[in-house]
Amino acid sequence: MGPHHLQCSRNYEEQLQAAITGITEGTYRLFAEAARELKVNAKTLSNRARRTHQSRQKGFEKQQLLNSEQEEVLLAWADKVALLGQPLSIPALHRRVKDICGIMPGKNWRHCFVR
Numbered sequence: 001m002g003p004h005h006l007q008c009s010r011n012y013e014e015q016l017q018a019a020i021t022g023i024t025e026g027t028y029r030l031f032a033e034a035a036r037e038l039k040v041n042a043k044t045l046s047n048r049a050r051r052t053h054q055s056r057q058k059g060f061e062k063q064q065l066l067n068s069e070q071e072e073v074l075l076a077w078a079d080k081v082a083l084l085g086q087p088l089s090i091p092a093l094h095r096r097v098k099d100i101c102g103i104m105p106g107k108n109w110r111h112c113f114v115r
Contacts, residue, residue: 001064011054012040015038015039015040016038016044016045016048018042019031019034019037019038019040019045020034020040020045020048020049020051022038023049024049031045031049032045038039039052063075064099065097065103065105065109066097066100066101066113070100070101074096074100077096078093083084084104093110094109094110097109
């Protein structure tokens, strides 16, 4: 698994936050030490700790159709539909998104949302 896969893993952000916490609390003296120990990129860690860069999720928030709370509403609705044993159709999903945010998503929106 290359470095790109490591950065895309679900717990990479958690590892970065743990490294930042370790540095601020004195567990690690250097960014490189924390990065090596927690297997994160030292430059990314340094940039995040100095607040010169933010996470990918945070960076793309302005481009997203739904904010975090709206996503939670949509996911709760999808869970409810699943518990009722009803299939989740694409048109129903798109209508629900429009109900939540007022904008009809494009035909490829669902592919990006799943990521």
